[in-house]
Amino acid sequence: xxxxxxxxxxxxxxxxxxxxxxxxxxxxxxxxxxxxxxxxxxxxxxxxxxxxxxxxxxxxxxxxxxxxxxxxxxxxxxxxxxxxxxxxxxxxxxxxxxxxxxxxxxxxxxxxxxxxxxxxxxxxxxxxxxxxxxxxxxxxxxxxxxxxxxxxxxxxxxxxxxxxxxxxxxxxxxxxxxxxxxxxxxxxxxxxxxxxxxxxxxxxxxxxxxxxxxxxxxxxxxxxxxxxxxxxxxxxxxxxxxxxxxxxxxxxxxxxxxxxxxxxxxxxxxxxxxxxxxxxxxxxxxxxxxxxxxxxxxxxxxxxxxxxxxxxxxxxxxxxxxxxxxxxxxxxxxxxxxxxxxxx
Amino acid sequence: xxxxxxxxxxxxxxxxxxxxxxxxxxxxxxxxxxxxxxxxxxxxxxxxxxxxxxxxxxxxxxxxxxxxxxxxxxxxxxxxxxxxxxxxxxxxxxxxxxxxxxxxxxxxxxxxxxxxxxxxxxxxxxxxxxxxxxxxxxxxxxxxxxxxxxxxxxxxxxxxxxxxxxxxxxxxxxxxxxxxxxxxxxxxxxxxxxxxxxxxxxxxxxxxxxxxxxxxxxxxxxxxxxxxxxxxxxxxxxxxxxxxxxxxxxxxxxxxxxxxxxxxxxxxxxxxxxxxxxxxxxxxxxxxxxxxxxxxxxxxxxxxxxxxxxxxxxxxx
Numbered sequence: 001x002x003x004x005x006x007x008x009x010x011x012x013x014x015x016x017x018x019x020x021x022x023x024x025x026x027x028x029x030x031x032x033x034x035x036x037x038x039x040x041x042x043x044x045x046x047x048x049x050x051x052x053x054x055x056x057x058x059x060x061x062x063x064x065x066x067x068x069x070x071x072x073x074x075x076x077x078x079x080x081x082x083x084x085x086x087x088x089x090x091x092x093x094x095x096x097x098x099x100x101x102x103x104x105x106x107x108x109x110x111x112x113x114x115x116x117x118x119x120x121x122x123x124x125x126x127x128x129x130x131x132x133x134x135x136x137x138x139x140x141x142x143x144x145x146x147x148x149x150x151x152x153x154x155x156x157x158x159x160x161x162x163x164x165x166x167x168x169x170x171x172x173x174x175x176x177x178x179x180x181x182x183x184x185x186x187x188x189x190x191x192x193x194x195x196x197x198x199x200x201x202x203x204x205x206x207x208x209x210x211x212x213x214x215x216x217x218x219x220x221x222x223x224x225x226x227x228x229x230x231x232x233x234x235x236x237x238x239x240x241x242x243x244x245x246x247x248x249x250x251x252x253x254x255x256x257x258x259x260x261x262x263x264x265x266x267x268x269x270x271x272x273x274x275x276x277x278x279x280x281x282x283x284x285x286x287x288x289x290x291x292x293x294x295x296x297x298x299x300x301x302x303x304x305x306x307x308x309x310x311x312x313x314x315x316x317x318x319x320x321x322x323x324x325x326x327x328x329x330x331x332x333x334x335x336x337x338x339x340x341x342x343x344x
Numbered sequence: 345x346x347x348x349x350x351x352x353x354x355x356x357x358x359x360x361x362x363x364x365x366x367x368x369x370x371x372x373x374x375x376x377x378x379x380x381x382x383x384x385x386x387x388x389x390x391x392x393x394x395x396x397x398x399x400x401x402x403x404x405x406x407x408x409x410x411x412x413x414x415x416x417x418x419x420x421x422x423x424x425x426x427x428x429x430x431x432x433x434x435x436x437x438x439x440x441x442x443x444x445x446x447x448x449x450x451x452x453x454x455x456x457x458x459x460x461x462x463x464x465x466x467x468x469x470x471x472x473x474x475x476x477x478x479x480x481x482x483x484x485x486x487x488x489x490x491x492x493x494x495x496x497x498x499x500x501x502x503x504x505x506x507x508x509x510x511x512x513x514x515x516x517x518x519x520x521x522x523x524x525x526x527x528x529x530x531x532x533x534x535x536x537x538x539x540x541x542x543x544x545x546x547x548x549x550x551x552x553x554x555x556x557x558x559x560x561x562x563x564x565x566x567x568x569x570x571x572x573x574x575x576x577x578x579x580x581x582x583x584x585x586x587x588x589x590x591x592x593x594x595x596x597x598x599x600x601x602x603x604x605x606x607x608x609x610x611x612x613x614x615x616x617x618x619x620x621x622x623x624x625x626x627x628x629x630x631x632x633x634x635x636x637x638x639x640x641x642x643x644x645x646x647x648x649x650x651x652x653x654x655x656x657x658x659x660x661x
Contacts, residue, residue, distance in 0.1 A: 190359060192596025195614075198615075199367065199618075203370060203376075282487050286600055287599060287618065288618070306493055309493065309500070314501060321490045324486070332481065
């Protein structure tokens with residue numbers, strides 16, 4: 001990939017141009033978006049105090065800490081001013097409550113159905129109807145939040161952690177290390193995650209743990225590319241040179257000097273990845289290799305009932321579909337506003 | 345230009361090599377006795393050994409990988425564990441149907457995305473812009489199978505205007521096939537519209553704000569001419585590479601869509617193979633999807649470099 005789309009024009013579009021919206025399958029090795037603009041709120045607040053890399057006097061460190069806190073508070077205040085952030089957070093909070101509350105919130109038992117009430121239409125007894133086994137759809141949608149909200153964030157965290165290390169190594173060392181790893185990353189990017197995930201989960205056998213591992217590791221190359229881009233522009237700065245001249249070790253410079261300065265894109269990447277993890281895991285569950293029955297997972301519910309829509313039994317499919325749609329859109333709204341604020 | 349082309353093709357070949365290595369490594373990450381898996385736990389050990397010998401699965405992994413590489417060159421991917429048919433045959437038949445669906449989806453998505461994106465850019469910040477951007481955003485955030493269920497519910501069940509199963513009668517003409525493929529294609533359009541529109545919008549906005557556009561306007565060129573000769577020409581270049589990447593990912597999205605709409609395509613084949621643990625078919629399908637992505641991005645890069653004199657004459661990436 002040679003193109004560097006839309007790096008210009010960003011400056012003139014302060015209201016979080018949706019173009020640089022993170023919701024994208026677009027895999028573009030350059031990904032200029034976050035990398036150059038991270039020096040937003042956090043850094044500008046820090047710049048005055050923290051050109052000092054190694055062994056700063058205590059007072060400077062303390063000042064840096066206060067500045068960092070102030071910057072964080074400012075970021076949060078900016079976020080709260082964005083309606084899409086507030087809406088996204090409320091929806092996610094709702095599903096998190098369902099995930100935690102689970103059985104306590106569900107009006108009926110999500111696992112055992114009434115054999116005389118199969119495919120009952122939505123009504124006063126079953127608000128969202130029942131499925132083919134007579135199980136309450138509302139209760140299943142509520143308790144179905146748990147697995148995906150556990151599995152998706154953990155795999156996103158693994159992906160971001162591994163990807164960050166990879167990206168730091170690639171961006172810091174450059175040269176042959178970077179060339180070789182870049183080729184491997186690019187090969188991974190030519191495969192949609194759900195497609196390789198399907199193969200890997202068939203081989204490993206599907207379970208929540210294998211799903212977490214597979215999705216996490218498949219996300220790592222994507223994250224690595226973003227982090228690498230951020231590190232590349234960072235490593236030329238004076239503080240990195242200074243640390244190098246002082247004889248600091250490579251791991252120290254990567255993790256203690258560069259890493260704190262690229263947290264912006266990493267945080268954005270983490271939120272974006274959580275959205276994608278939900279997307280991917282729902283798809284894998286739908287394909288039968290993700291979260292396994294008897295879990296009332298949304299993707300599973302849809303896969304068990306989709307062939308019945310055309311017979312008029314739409315409720316066991318449409319309601320979990322709405323649940324997935326609302327959750328991924330909410331996470332993306334949050335990711336979007338985070339990117340807008342952090343790259344301002 | 346020639347240097348660039350050679351370099352780019354060589355890189356693609358390296359990627360293909362790595363791709364095959366990745367797929368092979370994943371497929372063999374656990375030690376497995378293929379013969380035993382096919383024949384079941386009660387088969388005689390001699391029969392299992394004989395089957396393993398026939399399939400070549402008794403060979404060391406290095407030899408098996410070399411055989412896979414040879415297979416890629418000679419287009420021979422072994423036989424399906426499930427049906428015993430040559431993998432090549434099953435993959436090519438289904439790939440034809442998948443390509444019909446993908447081409448139809450792209451023919452709908454690309455013009456819609458380009459027009460939508462440019463239109464949004466021209467009305468930046470106004471209602472039309474917001475609607476297009478939000479729709480695209482929502483569409484691309486939602487998994488394909490979820491979009492499909494919404495469409496089946498709305499267009500198939502409530503309005504009853506389109507067939508929900510893409511199983512057209514034997515020997516139907518192009519028109520009938522398109523009619524049957526319209527609903528699955530629409531679910532793909534909803535998902536991929538956003539990417540193309542977003543990129544077209546960004547490209548147009550940055551071209552509109554550029555110095556050359558200002559110069560052209562200042563020297564008295566009409567708005568239509570400025571748009572045609574300066575803005576669109578520059579705006580759509582980056583969109584080409586997004587279209588290419590999305591073409592690759594679209595084939596990935598086919599997995600769920602073909603399953604839902606019962607399209608006899610590569611995606612459904614891979615899901616069935618996954619259920620039956622038919623690794624040769626599944627790995628071949630993954631490889632084909634990777635190759636499609638690779639070829640699409642390669643073509644896009646070459647097209648962009650050909651359209652962009654800075655790359656064409658500069659010859660460095």
